[in-house]
Amino acid sequence: MRMEDTKKTFDHLLHEMNRVIVGMDEVLKQMVVALLTNSHAVLEGYPGLAKTLSIKTMAQLLSLKFSRIQNTPDLMPSDITGTYIIEETTGGKRSFKFQPGPVFANVVLADEINRATPKTQSALLEAMQEKQVTVGNTTYKLEEPFFVLATQNPIEQEGTYPLPEAQSDRFLFKIRTEYPTFDEEVEIVNRYAEEEKKVALKPVLGRDDLLYLQSLTRQVPIAADIKKYAVSLVHATRQKKDLIEYGASPRASIGLVLAAKGRALLEGRKYVSKQDINMMALPVMRHRIILSFEAERQNLHEDDVIKQMLK
Amino acid sequence: MATRPIFAALKEVRSAVTQITLFTSLLDALIVFTLCVLVFILIGLEWWYGLAIALAYGSVHTYRSVKKRQNLAYVEEKVPELSEQLTTVADNTDKDNPIVLSLQEDVLRGMRAIKTSYFLSFGRLTRELITLAVVSILIITASAHGVRFLDVKQTLKDLGELGKGPSGPYELSGEGLEFFENMSEDIYGNKTLAELGNDELQLQLTPMLTDIDIGRTKPPESKEFRSTLPEEIKATTDVSFQESIPKGYQRIVKSYFSEIAKTS
Numbered sequence: 001m002r003m004e005d006t007k008k009t010f011d012h013l014l015h016e017m018n019r020v021i022v023g024m025d026e027v028l029k030q031m032v033v034a035l036l037t038n039s040h041a042v043l044e045g046y047p048g049l050a051k052t053l054s055i056k057t058m059a060q061l062l063s064l065k066f067s068r069i070q071n072t073p074d075l076m077p078s079d080i081t082g083t084y085i086i087e088e089t090t091g092g093k094r095s096f097k098f099q100p101g102p103v104f105a106n107v108v109l110a111d112e113i114n115r116a117t118p119k120t121q122s123a124l125l126e127a128m129q130e131k132q133v134t135v136g137n138t139t140y141k142l143e144e145p146f147f148v149l150a151t152q153n154p155i156e157q158e159g160t161y162p163l164p165e166a167q168s169d170r171f172l173f174k175i176r177t178e179y180p181t182f183d184e185e186v187e188i189v190n191r192y193a194e195e196e197k198k199v200a201l202k203p204v205l206g207r208d209d210l211l212y213l214q215s216l217t218r219q220v221p222i223a224a225d226i227k228k229y230a231v232s233l234v235h236a237t238r239q240k241k242d243l244i245e246y247g248a249s250p251r252a253s254i255g256l257v258l259a260a261k262g263r264a265l266l267e268g269r270k271y272v273s274k275q276d277i278n279m280m281a282l283p284v285m286r287h288r289i290i291l292s293f294e295a296e297r298q299n300l301h302e303d304d305v306i307k308q309m310l311k
Numbered sequence: 312m313a314t315r316p317i318f319a320a321l322k323e324v325r326s327a328v329t330q331i332t333l334f335t336s337l338l339d340a341l342i343v344f345t346l347c348v349l350v351f352i353l354i355g356l357e358w359w360y361g362l363a364i365a366l367a368y369g370s371v372h373t374y375r376s377v378k379k380r381q382n383l384a385y386v387e388e389k390v391p392e393l394s395e396q397l398t399t400v401a402d403n404t405d406k407d408n409p410i411v412l413s414l415q416e417d418v419l420r421g422m423r424a425i426k427t428s429y430f431l432s433f434g435r436l437t438r439e440l441i442t443l444a445v446v447s448i449l450i451i452t453a454s455a456h457g458v459r460f461l462d463v464k465q466t467l468k469d470l471g472e473l474g475k476g477p478s479g480p481y482e483l484s485g486e487g488l489e490f491f492e493n494m495s496e497d498i499y500g501n502k503t504l505a506e507l508g509n510d511e512l513q514l515q516l517t518p519m520l521t522d523i524d525i526g527r528t529k530p531p532e533s534k535e536f537r538s539t540l541p542e543e544i545k546a547t548t549d550v551s552f553q554e555s556i557p558k559g560y561q562r563i564v565k566s567y568f569s570e571i572a573k574t575s
Binding site: 003216219220221222223224225226270271272273274 | 384394395396398399400401402403406408409410411413414417
């Protein structure tokens, strides 16, 4: 794939996704950026907002190995990582054989991740950060590319376990799905409430294409001033003591610059603009800050505080 | 890597911006200079004080402008087509990957469209030139007519002397007045009043008012004076007097003058 063709490829990918998903353009773009930056993303939204469908659709468009973990409170870590099973050979000899879990895939959909217990959620930590899984005394390397695209319901709902801060930080994006507009909802009804038409999706991107695009993303140049602007935004979360109790870590700075590069490539630009940083600030930082009591008293959300800083 | 055209292009842009900055700074300093000269003429100060002020202003203004405009963001501001690209390219000259090289080509193409006029504000330039012309005319007019609203030097001097108190030359005490009254007995006045004292006379000739050039002098010519008075002086009646009066009236005229002579 030539560099000039990248924009066409992305346009085609998004077009194919839009055949299934109505609206949610920004959500879909952020998911693609997560892929380009070789990072993980968590989609948060109320039930019925096409979170799972979006990830499944994207997986269909990538000719990669896809697996799905439906998180429940009784899900065990070994259900994710895999376990040793006893296997009997033809000679009657028995031996332990490692049975890989669903995490051994390129694209892992961790559905309703906040319904799993913190112990099970933590089983994903090593896989997400180190891209490897240790079972017993053996460490298994995960195949590249490796993404965890998780979904979760807002933590205010019952029967959910908030993601531990350490794990939350490992997701590059926390993508918020919003309710569709009236016209979009009419279109959704038209598509899914009448005669069932199965949309045939063909893979748009292969493994090699994706790896090439990932390497290309890191090569997108960024001006020193814009880089400083990104870092200053993250740094400001640690200075705004009145509204933010705990600011974002340097991982957020890395993520913000990387995400901006991904967005620039997605838009067909060969440089990062300030607008890219602003657009990526919300999904990169919203799950990395903890608001103070004062912010909660003022009924402010993470997005409100970040938007204040962007002004 | 050093032979890449982008390096030369960036250098050229910076150089052009610096030249324009220097030109505009010079113009600003000139305006400051002419304004200072005008003000100093009107208040009776030396014009070269304005030169010192203009030099100081020009130095600071040039330094700040060059520093500000050397940043490529200024060029991007003037050439929106290159917005954020030029800075990105300049900040990533050490990188050598397909995207950077492709961006450099795009920027080079865009830079070909840059014109020097992008960095010149013609409205401001016109205003500045008009200001310069108007102030220059005012300077010439003020010089020609010797317009001066205030003599700062003299005022300061007077203030200084006033501050000297009763021992100064303008002592208005009883003794002083008596002294001057006594001295005025001489009808030619007091000789000391005609003297300038120890002070130097400040005399300024306005060249526009006179053709005298005191710088051009020549040695005085020696003249010989001779007496031209006649040896004998006598009075005669003018011939025309008798000729112009008709004979019939000559007697009347004669008697008229005789009567006048009697009355006087």
